[in-house]
Amino acid sequence: xxxxxxxxxxxxxxxxxxxxxxxxxxxxxxxxxxxxxxxxxxxxxxxxxxxxxxxxxxxxxxxxxxxxxxxxxxxxxxxxxxxxxxxxxxxxxxxxxxxxxxxxxxxxxxxxxxxxxxxxxxxxxxxxxxxxxxxxxxxxxxxxxxxxxxxxxxxxxxxxxxxxxxxxxxxxxxxxxxxxxxxxxxxxxxxxxxxxxxxxxxxxxxxxxxxxxxxxxxxxxxxxxxxxxxxxxxxxxxxxxxxxxxxxxxxxxxxxxxxxxxxxxxxxxxxxxxxxxxxxxxxxxxxxxxxxxxxxxxxxxx
Numbered sequence: 233x234x235x236x237x238x239x240x241x242x243x244x245x246x247x248x249x250x251x252x253x254x255x256x257x258x259x260x261x262x263x264x265x266x267x268x269x270x271x272x273x274x275x276x277x278x279x280x281x282x283x284x285x286x287x288x289x290x291x292x293x294x295x296x297x298x299x300x301x302x303x304x305x306x307x308x309x310x311x312x313x314x315x316x317x318x319x320x321x322x323x324x325x326x327x328x329x330x331x332x333x334x335x336x337x338x339x340x341x342x343x344x345x346x347x348x349x350x351x352x353x354x355x356x357x358x359x360x361x362x363x364x365x366x367x368x369x370x371x372x373x374x375x376x377x378x379x380x381x382x383x384x385x386x387x388x389x390x391x392x393x394x395x396x397x398x399x400x401x402x403x404x405x406x407x408x409x410x411x412x413x414x415x416x417x418x419x420x421x422x423x424x425x426x427x428x429x430x431x432x433x434x435x436x437x438x439x440x441x442x443x444x445x446x447x448x449x450x451x452x453x454x455x456x457x458x459x460x461x462x463x464x465x466x467x468x469x470x471x472x473x474x475x476x477x478x479x480x481x482x483x484x485x486x487x488x489x490x491x492x493x494x495x496x497x498x499x500x501x502x503x504x505x506x507x508x509x510x511x512x513x514x515x516x517x518x519x520x521x522x523x524x525x526x527x528x529x530x531x532x533x534x
Contacts (some may be wrong), residue, residue: 235480235521236293237513240491241270242444243364244502249274251502253287259506262294263487266325268318277324277424285323291327292487293417293444295320297380300334300365301358301395303349311365317371324378329443330373330424331381331417333394334362340392358395379415380407381443386422388458399423399432406441415443417487418479419491421450421462424470430478437482445479447517448492455495462492463510473520480524488517 239256239266241247247255249270256264264284271280271294284291302308315330322330335341337358338348338369340381366380368512373380383403385394399416408415416436425431449468455461465472490509492498497505522529 233277234485234489234516234527235263236292237263237510238265238487238489239295239506239509240265240295240489241267242295242491243490243505244507245498247358247502249280250283250287253283254507255502256289257287258503259510261506261510262289263292264289264329265295265331265487265491266291267295268321268417269320271325277321280321283327290487291322291325292489293329293331294322294325294327294335295382295491296383297330298331298333298383298394299335299344299346300362301338301340302346303361304473305351306492307347307524308361308365315365319369319376319380320374320379322378328377329379329381329415329417331444332384333383333385334396335396336390336392343359343392355390355395359401359405362395363408365412366405367410370409370532372412373413379412379443381415381417383417383419384422385419386425397437398426398428399427400426403432403439404434405443406520407439415441417444417446418442418475419446420470420472420475421446422450424450424475427495429475430496433475433482433520434520438474440483440520441485442479442482444486444489445484446489446491447513449489451494459493460495462494464494465490465510465516472516474519476520479520479522485525486490488513488521 338352341348387397447464453464
C-alpha cells in the first residue's frame with residue numbers, strides 16, 4: 233500500500249497515546265506519528281510500542297528531535313543526549329523517521345524556555361553548529377536504523393525554532409551523510425511558498441532523501457500565536473494538487489501525516505477532527521498522489 237493516512241498526534245493534543253491510537257483506529261487509519269512526551273506519559277518507548285501495535289497501527293514518524301544550536305558545551309551535550317534518546321525511542325516504536333527541528337538563534341532561545349546569549353544573532357554560526365551536531369548523531373542513527381529527517385520551517389520561525397527555512401537548505405545539510413541516515417520532510421505549511429519547491433522536491437527524490445510528507449493548510453490571518461495558524465486541508469491557501477503531484481513524481485510512496493496546530497481544531501472532539509481530515513485527504517490530496525504515481529484508485533477498481 234502507498235500513501236496511507238497518518239495522524240500526527242500534534243493534531244489531537246488533548247489525547248494520550250492510548251486515546252490517540254484508539255481514535256486513529258476508529259477512523260480506519262493505519263499509521264500514527266506520536267510526539268515524544270506521549271511515550272514518556274505512556275510509561276516509556278517499549279510500552280508505547282505495545283500500545284501502537286495492539287491498536288493495529290504502525291508508527292510513521294517520531295516527533296521530534298533537534299534543537300542543536302546551543303553554544304555552551306553543557307547545552308550541546310544535553311542536546312546530544314536528548315537526541316540519542318530520541319533515536320533509541322524511534323527505533324523502539326518502529327518509526328524509521330525522527331523529525332528534526334534544528335533550533336533557532338541563541339538570542340531567541342528563551343522564547344522556548346531555554347537559555348542563550350541574548351546578543352548572539354549569528355544565524356550562519358547557528359547553522360554551522362547544526363552541521364557539527366549532525367556529524368555526531370549520524371553514527372547513532374545508523375546504528376539504530378533511524379533516519380534523521382530535517383524539517384525546514386517557514387521563515388517566520390527562523391529566530392526561535394529553525395535556522396533552516398527551505399528544503400534546499402535542508403538538502404544541502406544532508407548531503408554530507410548517507411541518505412539512510414539524513415533525509416528531509418516536505419511539510420506543506422512550511423514550504424508551500426518556496427519558488428524552488430518543485431525543483432527541490434525533485435532533488436530530494438533523486439538523492440533518495442524524501443523521507444516524509446506532512447500536510448495541513450496555511451490560514452490567514454496569522455494567529456496571535458503563529459504556531460496556531462495551521463488549518464484543515466482546504467481551509468487555507470496551499471495548492472495541494474501541485475505539491476502532492478511533485479512529491480509522488482519524486483518517488484515518495486510512504487505515509488502522509490496530518491499535523492495541525494489550531495486551537496479550534498485541537499479543542500474539538502477528536503473523532504470529528506479525524507473524520508474531517510480523512511475526507512479532505514481523500515478529496516484534496518490522495519487523488520493527486522495516486523495520479524502522479526500511476527496508481528489506479530481503489531474506487532475505480534471496485
